[in-house]
Every structure is written in structure tokens, then in C-alpha cells.
Amino acid sequence: MDPHPAQVTVVVIGYNDAAHVTDAVRSALAQGPAVREVIAVDDCSTDGSADLLDTLAAADPRVRVVRRPVNSGGCGSPRNNGIDAATAPYVMFLDSDDVLPPGAVDALLAAALGRGAQVAAGLCVRRELPSGREVRWQPELYAKAAVVPRPARRARLVHDTLCVNKLYRTDFLREHGIRFPEGRYTYEDFVFSARVLAAGPRIALVPDTVYVWHVRRSAERLSISLDRADIDNWRARTEANRAAYEILLGAGEKRLARAVRAKFLDHELRMYTRELDLRGPAYRREWWTLTRAYLASFDAADFALAPAPGRVVARVVLAAAEPRDLSRLKEIAARPARLRPPYPRAADGTPVWSADLPQVELDHLLERPMHLLPAAVDAELRPRARAARLRLRLHELYGRMADAGPRSVDVEFVHRESGRAGLRRTAGLVPDPDDDTWSAEVPVELSALDSGAWDLRLRLHFHDGTSRDTTAHAVTGPGLLRRAVVPSRRHGILLVQPYATHAGALALRIAPGWRGMTGVVRRRLGRLLH
The missing domain is CATH 2.60.40 (Immunoglobulin-like)
Known part of the structure; x- marks a missing residue:
């Protein structure tokens, strides 16, 4: 007797991705009898993707095709269509240019059923193509099997903003009204993940690789989240981070809300700072203005939770009205961080960022362990x-x-x-x-x-x-x-x-x-x- 009868809906979303969507759907079908249905939501493609999906549906009754009449401009609306159409007790999401590795659904479903969890999550790997190089996403969370009774017990969960490496109880999402932002919302995963954590689910973590995220940087059309050259991308990222913070704070999850801001300082701020010298003067000025405005809403406790390099970058941005010290900021934002000379001190001997920004103190350097x-x-x-x-x-x-x-x-x-x-x-x-x-x-x-x-x-x-x-x-x-x-x-x-x-x-x-x-x-x- 199969221990995992058909209990999972896999929602595959796609737009103009005829080159890859078939592989995505087949990887979901290959998960075996645990998959009751694959709901393929086509976001009004014009490249023949929908016809390919119809062919797959004709060959396997588990495939159902949902054709959106107009393009949504994002990933949230088609995923919401999938949630609405799902008939299985559990649902998970798959993008048309990615794949599920063998055994992914069984691993997540076994954890959800065995641990009585509303959410089960596993390891995602980012596979760079065409090289095939793989980088594990948030490996610290998935080093070993674990159960988190409430998300606040493991604040690190806010770092895994992906929705695709997780299995959700369908009735849990519907009962709490957890949905993705509609329309073109660049970082819809941030908001959805915050809504999930705010609902306080029991979460099962597994060390298995359950999702392969294909990164095609040479593609003619970069994925929405990888296209960071436009200032609108940064604006969208800060707004999504702000929304996640407010969702968690509104749900009384203050510890998780602060962790979201600490993640912003350590991840988003450092990543975009490293790229500033690749952008033009107009981008840098607007980025600096947007970042200063957002960081002004942080308080001392938000800064205290973040690793030192992100705090230093944030304090320099807040202290200076115009972009400055970009080369040095890029070095301190690197992983691992590097702080190049000069090494000035304030009048009282306190290490500071520069002589004209003595308010940006670096006194933590006198106490940090060598490593x-x-x-x-x-x-x-x-x-x-x-x-x-x-x-x-x-x-x-x-x-x-x-x-x-x-x-x-x-x-x-x-x-x-x-x-x-x-x-x-x-x-x-x-x-x-x-x-x-x-x-x-x-x-x-x-x-x-x-x-x-x-x-x-x-x-x-x-x-x-x-x-x-x-x-x-x-x-x-x-x-x-x-x-x-x-x-x-x-x-x-x-x-x-x-x-x-x-x-x-x-x-x-x-x-x-x-x-x-x-x-x-x-x-x-x-x-x-x-």
C-alpha cells in the first residue's frame, strides 16, 4: 500500500516559457502517486506555452490547465489561481523554468504528515546555467530534520523568503486568507512568506533537496528578481521588506519583524551596495535617497540584531546626504567583509568611519573576535x-x-x-x-x-x-x-x-x-x- 496517497497539488506557473515549461510539469508528474494533480497556470502566453500544456494534459489526466485571459505582470496572481483551483489537502508551487528533483514531494509530505505540520520546508539549490554550479539556499536552516512549533522559536526562518521549497496545507492557507499580492509585485514571495509566518504554523524542516532553482543570467529576459539594474527593482525590494515587517508586527510577532529588518541590513543592503559602482550617477543618487528614507524608520534594536558590516553600511548612508565612499562601502559589504584604510579615530580615540563622519563609530572593532x-x-x-x-x-x-x-x-x-x-x-x-x-x-x-x-x-x-x-x-x-x-x-x-x-x-x-x-x-x- 502506498504510504502517500494522492494528497498534493503542484501549481506550475509560466509566461512565455515554452522552452522550459514541459520539463517543469514533467518533473512534477515524476514525483509519483503522491501528486494528485498538476495545475498549470498559463499567464496569457503568446509563444505557444499554453498549447504545450494542453498536450501534456491530453497525455496525463493529472494535468489541468488554467489559462488566464490577461497577463498579470507577476507571479502572485497565477499562484493564487492555483490555490483556488487546488483539490488536494496539500499544495506547493513550481516556476516554469525550474524543476522538482526526484523524491521532493515524498520528503515534504512525509514530514508534514509525520510531524502534524501545516508547512513542510526543505533545501533549495540555485543551479547556475549553463555551468551547472549549485549553491544551497539557506543551508543552515536545513542542516538536519527539525520541527518548529511556532515560527518565533526560530527567527532565522525569515531569511528563507522562497515559497517554492515548501509544502502547505491547503486549508491552512484558505482559513487564514494567505495569498500572494496580485498583479506585478516583484518580490511577492516576501509578502506571502510573512503572511505564512504571521499565522503561526507548525513547521517541519527536512535536509532533503526539494527544489532546483535555475538561474539563467545569460537569458534574453532575466527573471524579475534577477533584473536589478533598474532602480524600480530596489524600490520594490524595500517596499516588500517593509510590507513583511508590518505584517509580522501587526500579528504581534515583534521578534520576527525585527529579524526581517536585520536580514535586510545583512543581505539586501550589502548585496545592492556591492553593485553600486556598476550603476550610473542618477541610479546611485536615487538609491541613496530611497535607502536613507527606509533606514530612517529603523530603531536601535533593529540595528543591534544585524551583523556589523550591514550596520556600518546603513549608518554611513544615514549620515551622508549624498553617495560617498562607494569603493570602501563595497569592501565592507563584501563576504567576508574587508575594511580598507584609512583608519581614523575621533577626538576621544574611538575608531570612526572617517574624520568628517565621526558619528559613524566603529568601536565594535575593538571587541570583535579575530575570526x-x-x-x-x-x-x-x-x-x-x-x-x-x-x-x-x-x-x-x-x-x-x-x-x-x-x-x-x-x-x-x-x-x-x-x-x-x-x-x-x-x-x-x-x-x-x-x-x-x-x-x-x-x-x-x-x-x-x-x-x-x-x-x-x-x-x-x-x-x-x-x-x-x-x-x-x-x-x-x-x-x-x-x-x-x-x-x-x-x-x-x-x-x-x-x-x-x-x-x-x-x-x-x-x-x-x-x-x-x-x-x-x-x-x-x-x-x-x-
């Missing part, structure tokens, strides 16, 4: 025919580095797509007698690295036994960050490009062999011609 300090390391890499030389320079930080005693640095180049280490080295850190820095020079055998992007990661070791994992700021200047061709025993030649990431960290691109070099040149010419 959390925003250590600043500058890096220069000069590819050469014989051996590349990586030069590192660690800066003092209000006396904390000298107190700990810099001893050595572990250097590692990690392949961005696969996550594997291609090169590891260790070098001693030598104090510079002329300034408050410590230096190391490391030979780098570039031939040990395959094609692709490589991130530089460092681990600093100190004489007091502490250590700090960090990245290095890419130094710019004459002869630096230039493409070079170097010989390789394995590949004949290597095309090497040191560069600075969006967060300002040093990284490498490698193209081995004549074929690799030709491919790089061809792509570059293509960009120039277009």
Missing part, C-alpha cells in the same frame, strides 16, 4: 613566463592585527563553478618597518589551474593561535589586471586575466591552449561588434 574582523589584504598578481608572483599586504586594524601577531597566510585558488581547490600555498607574513602592514610573496604555478574563473581565498594565521578567513582586494595600477599569455607544459600556452570581482576581490580567468585563447578572442570580438 570576524574585516581584515584588509591587498593583492597583486603579475603573470610571467617562468612563474607568477602573488604579492599580499595585510593592513593593521586599530591595533588588533599587531596584538594578535600576524604569522602566515594560506593561499588557495578555488574554481568558481566546481568549488574545488586548484592550488594551495603557505607563506610567512613579514612586518614592514615603515608602516603598519605585513607582506608575503607567493609563487603561483598558473599551469596547475584549468580553464574557468578562479577565486583567491586566504586564511590568516596569528601568533596568538587565532585565524581569519578572508579574500583580497585587487590592487589596480600600471601593469596590473592585464591579460597575459604564459607558457604551460600541459597546454602549450595559457591566457591569464587577473581581474576584480564585483566585490573588489582579486580573481583569475584562465583559458588554456590555443583553442581556449581563440575562444576568448572570438567572444571579445563578438561583444565589440555588437
Whole structure:
């Protein structure tokens, strides 16, 4: 006897996604007999998507197609259509360009039934395409199976704003009137998730991967949430965050409401700050104005809950009427955070952001444990025919580095797509007698690295036994960050490009062999011609 009779409705929503919608629906059907029905809501597509869905429905009676007469402009309305049409005791959501991995529904349904939970949630992985690189979403929440009797018992739940990696009791959503915002609402998940948490459900967490989120950054039409280049995206994000806060506060969930604001400081604010130098002056000015206005509604307790880097960024924005210090803010907003010189102090000796913003105090740096300090390391890499030389320079930080005693640095180049280490080295850190820095020079055998992007990661070791994992700021200047061709025993030649990431960290691109070099040149010419 099947332990999971047909108890789940999977709502698949799509708009003009004929290339992927079939795979999404089939991944839901492949979940097996636990799925009673797949309700495919087509948001008035014009590319033949609805016809593909009709073909799937003709082949499998579990598929029901709902055609919206007009396009909603967002994801909320079609999901609401799916909730209204669902006949099964449980419902979950799937976007047309994503898939459910095998066993996802069984894992969530078993947890919901076995734990008497109105909501069951599992791990989502973001799969970058075409590389296939996977990044786990909020893995801390799903490290092991658990039951949360009430959401306030685990405030970290507000960080998982996705609706798609969860199974909901249908009558729970209907009884509490939990729906998505209608129409074009860019971050509808934020509001829906807040409404779910505000209703106080019992939540079962499972470590299983239950959703694969496909990220196609090279697509002609980016997903709504990935298209961050327009200021309207930031405006929508802050408004959705504000709405989530007010929903939870209105439900008496003050602890969760404050956690929403702490998440904003640690996640949204830091992410968009790292991208400010990619935007034009008009965007930056408007972003600064919008952000100042929103942050003005935060109180001291909201700031106290957030990790230090987000608090520092927020206080600089609040203290300055116009955009400033963008390069330095990008570094403190990085993960891990880096605080580059200068290191000024107020008249009483308190560390501050800058001499003209003494109200932005950095006194927490005098107390933070070493493994959390925003250590600043500058890096220069000069590819050469014989051996590349990586030069590192660690800066003092209000006396904390000298107190700990810099001893050595572990250097590692990690392949961005696969996550594997291609090169590891260790070098001693030598104090510079002329300034408050410590230096190391490391030979780098570039031939040990395959094609692709490589991130530089460092681990600093100190004489007091502490250590700090960090990245290095890419130094710019004459002869630096230039493409070079170097010989390789394995590949004949290597095309090497040191560069600075969006967060300002040093990284490498490698193209081995004549074929690799030709491919790089061809792509570059293509960009120039277009």
C-alpha cells in the first residue's frame, strides 16, 4: 500500500516559457502517486506555452490547465489561481523554468504528515546555467530534520523568503486568507512568506533537496528578481521588506519583524551596495535617497540584531546626504567583509568611519573576535613566463592585527563553478618597518589551474593561535589586471586575466591552449561588434 496517497497539488506557473515549461510539469508528474494533480497556470502566453500544456494534459489526466485571459505582470496572481483551483489537502508551487528533483514531494509530505505540520520546508539549490554550479539556499536552516512549533522559536526562518521549497496545507492557507499580492509585485514571495509566518504554523524542516532553482543570467529576459539594474527593482525590494515587517508586527510577532529588518541590513543592503559602482550617477543618487528614507524608520534594536558590516553600511548612508565612499562601502559589504584604510579615530580615540563622519563609530572593532574582523589584504598578481608572483599586504586594524601577531597566510585558488581547490600555498607574513602592514610573496604555478574563473581565498594565521578567513582586494595600477599569455607544459600556452570581482576581490580567468585563447578572442570580438 502506498504510504502517500494522492494528497498534493503542484501549481506550475509560466509566461512565455515554452522552452522550459514541459520539463517543469514533467518533473512534477515524476514525483509519483503522491501528486494528485498538476495545475498549470498559463499567464496569457503568446509563444505557444499554453498549447504545450494542453498536450501534456491530453497525455496525463493529472494535468489541468488554467489559462488566464490577461497577463498579470507577476507571479502572485497565477499562484493564487492555483490555490483556488487546488483539490488536494496539500499544495506547493513550481516556476516554469525550474524543476522538482526526484523524491521532493515524498520528503515534504512525509514530514508534514509525520510531524502534524501545516508547512513542510526543505533545501533549495540555485543551479547556475549553463555551468551547472549549485549553491544551497539557506543551508543552515536545513542542516538536519527539525520541527518548529511556532515560527518565533526560530527567527532565522525569515531569511528563507522562497515559497517554492515548501509544502502547505491547503486549508491552512484558505482559513487564514494567505495569498500572494496580485498583479506585478516583484518580490511577492516576501509578502506571502510573512503572511505564512504571521499565522503561526507548525513547521517541519527536512535536509532533503526539494527544489532546483535555475538561474539563467545569460537569458534574453532575466527573471524579475534577477533584473536589478533598474532602480524600480530596489524600490520594490524595500517596499516588500517593509510590507513583511508590518505584517509580522501587526500579528504581534515583534521578534520576527525585527529579524526581517536585520536580514535586510545583512543581505539586501550589502548585496545592492556591492553593485553600486556598476550603476550610473542618477541610479546611485536615487538609491541613496530611497535607502536613507527606509533606514530612517529603523530603531536601535533593529540595528543591534544585524551583523556589523550591514550596520556600518546603513549608518554611513544615514549620515551622508549624498553617495560617498562607494569603493570602501563595497569592501565592507563584501563576504567576508574587508575594511580598507584609512583608519581614523575621533577626538576621544574611538575608531570612526572617517574624520568628517565621526558619528559613524566603529568601536565594535575593538571587541570583535579575530575570526570576524574585516581584515584588509591587498593583492597583486603579475603573470610571467617562468612563474607568477602573488604579492599580499595585510593592513593593521586599530591595533588588533599587531596584538594578535600576524604569522602566515594560506593561499588557495578555488574554481568558481566546481568549488574545488586548484592550488594551495603557505607563506610567512613579514612586518614592514615603515608602516603598519605585513607582506608575503607567493609563487603561483598558473599551469596547475584549468580553464574557468578562479577565486583567491586566504586564511590568516596569528601568533596568538587565532585565524581569519578572508579574500583580497585587487590592487589596480600600471601593469596590473592585464591579460597575459604564459607558457604551460600541459597546454602549450595559457591566457591569464587577473581581474576584480564585483566585490573588489582579486580573481583569475584562465583559458588554456590555443583553442581556449581563440575562444576568448572570438567572444571579445563578438561583444565589440555588437
